[in-house]
Amino acid sequence: MAAAPLDVVGIGNAIVDVLAHADDGFLETHGLAKGAMTLIDEARGEALYAAMGPGTEVSGGSAGNTMAGIAALGGRGAFIGKVRDDQLGGIFRHDIRAAGVAFDTAAANTGPTTGRCLILITPDAQRTMNTFLGAAVELTPDDLDEEAIRSAQVTYMEGYLWDPPAAKQAFLAAAKIAHGAGRKVSLSLSDPFCVERHHESFLELVSGHVDVLFANEVEICSLYRTESFDDALQQVRGHCEIAVLTRSAKGAVVLAGEEVHVVDAEPVAQIVDTTGAGDLYAAGFLAGLTRGKPLYECGRMGAIAAAEVISHVGARPEADLAALVDQRLHEA
Amino acid sequence: MAAAPLDVVGIGNAIVDVLAHADDGFLETHGLAKGAMTLIDEARGEALYAAMGPGTEVSGGSAGNTMAGIAALGGRGAFIGKVRDDQLGGIFRHDIRAAGVAFDTAAANTGPTTGRCLILITPDAQRTMNTFLGAAVELTPDDLDEEAIRSAQVTYMEGYLWDPPAAKQAFLAAAKIAHGAGRKVSLSLSDPFCVERHHESFLELVSGHVDVLFANEVEICSLYRTESFDDALQQVRGHCEIAVLTRSAKGAVVLAGEEVHVVDAEPVAQIVDTTGAGDLYAAGFLAGLTRGKPLYECGRMGAIAAAEVISHVGARPEADLAALVDQRLHEA
Numbered sequence: 001m002a003a004a005p006l007d008v009v010g011i012g013n014a015i016v017d018v019l020a021h022a023d024d025g026f027l028e029t030h031g032l033a034k035g036a037m038t039l040i041d042e043a044r045g046e047a048l049y050a051a052m053g054p055g056t057e058v059s060g061g062s063a064g065n066t067m068a069g070i071a072a073l074g075g076r077g078a079f080i081g082k083v084r085d086d087q088l089g090g091i092f093r094h095d096i097r098a099a100g101v102a103f104d105t106a107a108a109n110t111g112p113t114t115g116r117c118l119i120l121i122t123p124d125a126q127r128t129m130n131t132f133l134g135a136a137v138e139l140t141p142d143d144l145d146e147e148a149i150r151s152a153q154v155t156y157m158e159g160y161l162w163d164p165p166a167a168k169q170a171f172l173a174a175a176k177i178a179h180g181a182g183r184k185v186s187l188s189l190s191d192p193f194c195v196e197r198h199h200e201s202f203l204e205l206v207s208g209h210v211d212v213l214f215a216n217e218v219e220i221c222s223l224y225r226t227e228s229f230d231d232a233l234q235q236v237r238g239h240c241e242i243a244v245l246t247r248s249a250k251g252a253v254v255l256a257g258e259e260v261h262v263v264d265a266e267p268v269a270q271i272v273d274t275t276g277a278g279d280l281y282a283a284g285f286l287a288g289l290t291r292g293k294p295l296y297e298c299g300r301m302g303a304i305a306a307a308e309v310i311s312h313v314g315a316r317p318e319a320d321l322a323a324l325v326d327q328r329l330h331e332a
Numbered sequence: 333m334a335a336a337p338l339d340v341v342g343i344g345n346a347i348v349d350v351l352a353h354a355d356d357g358f359l360e361t362h363g364l365a366k367g368a369m370t371l372i373d374e375a376r377g378e379a380l381y382a383a384m385g386p387g388t389e390v391s392g393g394s395a396g397n398t399m400a401g402i403a404a405l406g407g408r409g410a411f412i413g414k415v416r417d418d419q420l421g422g423i424f425r426h427d428i429r430a431a432g433v434a435f436d437t438a439a440a441n442t443g444p445t446t447g448r449c450l451i452l453i454t455p456d457a458q459r460t461m462n463t464f465l466g467a468a469v470e471l472t473p474d475d476l477d478e479e480a481i482r483s484a485q486v487t488y489m490e491g492y493l494w495d496p497p498a499a500k501q502a503f504l505a506a507a508k509i510a511h512g513a514g515r516k517v518s519l520s521l522s523d524p525f526c527v528e529r530h531h532e533s534f535l536e537l538v539s540g541h542v543d544v545l546f547a548n549e550v551e552i553c554s555l556y557r558t559e560s561f562d563d564a565l566q567q568v569r570g571h572c573e574i575a576v577l578t579r580s581a582k583g584a585v586v587l588a589g590e591e592v593h594v595v596d597a598e599p600v601a602q603i604v605d606t607t608g609a610g611d612l613y614a615a616g617f618l619a620g621l622t623r624g625k626p627l628y629e630c631g632r633m634g635a636i637a638a639a640e641v642i643s644h645v646g647a648r649p650e651a652d653l654a655a656l657v658d659q660r661l662h663e664a
Contacts, residue, residue: 050426
């Protein structure tokens with residue numbers, strides 16, 4: 001990826017999604033928390049997979065989805081994450097490259113298989129995720145492409161990276177490299193359960209290492225141990241340079257120093273599958289930010305990209321996102 | 333699968349489909365014959381995959397799709413085909429079982445990987461297929477589940493089985509077992525190029541070993557080396573007990589001795605992807621036949637199942653086929 005400077009480098013767990021439809025009864029029978037991401041081990045993954053209906057496999061991973069979105073918006077991006085040298089790893093690599101994202105992290109040739117996320121889509125379009133991290137736990141600071149990180153305006157990382165023990169070291173090392181080069185560090189809190197698992201670390205991260213924070217309402221309330229969105233909003237102001245707080249259909253709030261913007265959600269004809277909504281919001285926002293757009297426009301770009309991804313099954317964009325954003329921004 | 337008698341046993345190449353959108357220029361650049369199935373080797377497969385856009389992986393294979401359709405219509409079915417003990421093989425096995433089809437053929441533990449079909453969907457909803465047979469070439473007569481074949485009313489095989497050299501022996505052995513038990517043997521001609529590759533064998537098969545033949549217009553014309561559909565129709569009459577000739581939007585003709593039925597195509601709001609149309613026509617028809625339905629109703633069931641599968645991406649049914657068929661038959 002060397003030469004050309006990048007807009008964004010994304011670091012995350014490299015995951016292939018296995019999507020299947022299920023009803024609420026299935027979630028109850030298997031004790032699954034609707035809408036959440038639960039970490040599972042390989043045995044649990046196999047038992048759950050055996051019980052699931054026929055699936056569709058598509059490349060996923062939170063930061064991977066975000067990078068695919070940034071590329072779809074015309075941004076220059078690279079991804080750092082760990083797959084194994086197996087078939088699903090090959091599929092992950094093919095898809096993210098085919099989406100226009102550089103991906104050169106070496107595959108592990110021993111250890112667990114490429115990570116996968118068993119996603120149950122219920123009739124209400126909610127997705128319930130069960131992740132076997134697999135080879136993603138093998139990501140270490142040695143996998144960081146320092147040159148790419150130094151060249152990128154933003155290094156973006158998913159909170160899920162805090163789950164595999166060695167990956168968090170990679171996370172901190174990447175933040176150090178980025179800041180050393182005068183670049184921005186961005187974090188998505190990923191999931192309320194993830195925030196619970198790593199509460200102290202995340203609080204410290206947000207105030208000490210993160211310039212641009214993405215969180216949804218439940219995540220930011222979990223971070224500040226409050227039930228009031230407004231309370232969480234007051235606390236996060238000033239903790240990082242830019243905080244982007246998303247609230248599904250209620251839109252988003254963008255905070256930056258004295259600046260505050262309220263961005264409406266983009267209308268969607270039919271919500272089919274909410275997988276990837278947060279990932280694509282971040283993609284739209286960062287694509288705008290790295291092009292020097294005003295923060296309100298960055299928020300609109302995030303809302304438009306999120307609306308596209310929830311209108312179909314799967315967490316990566318299907319429409320021509322760049323054209324869609326261009327059209328919607330000019331309508332307004 | 334032993335005990336309970338089966339409606340249909342399907343034997344075919346076990347294939348995982350990799351679907352991606354492409355334009356006509358892509359087909360030209362890579363010398364691909366639109367709408368056809370071309371056999372490719374592993375190296376060609378890798379080059380083509382590298383050039384393709386991001387994909388979606390779903391279990392496929394012609395007879396595999398048909399069996400999934402029969403199960404969706406409430407039929408009892410089993411599948412015989414060869415995967416490897418790799419990730420895509422595990423996905424194939426999971427999906428066909430999750431669809432309600434028994435599948436107990438042992439996976440190969442050496443040799444080529446599980447077969448895959450790189451499918452390019454052009455904006456006109458045509459699918460252009462490029463198949464690396466992989467482990468499917470390892471199917472031999474030893475893989476046949478004789479008890480299942482003897483118990484099934486119909487043993488259904490895809491013409492594509494003639495491509496892997498050892499599989500054709502399995503094909504003939506299966507036909508012998510089925511006929512020995514007083515059962516019917518059914519064949520789909522699969523593809524005009526496949527008919528060309530195995531012209532003499534197919535002619536002999538159709539007149540000597542096949543009770544129920546499925547062919548589309550181009551395939552049946554290719555079999556009888558004629559350009560006239562009516563000419564082909566006259567020739568196939570009497571060559572096998574039942575011949576089902578499908579003509580896309582022009583509907584189908586069902587021939588059985590003196591009996592002739594003309595079945596209209598089922599209306600489709602939007603044709604999205606024609607992958608699996610023939611496979612699901614066969615599924616609907618055989619589901620009717622094994623329940624003792626009159627031939628015209630079997631044809632209607634085929635048309636309804638085919639219409640469902642071409643209304644979405646992917647070659648296996650997504651709607652509740654049994655309910656759909658029930659509703660449509662009662663409307664008429």
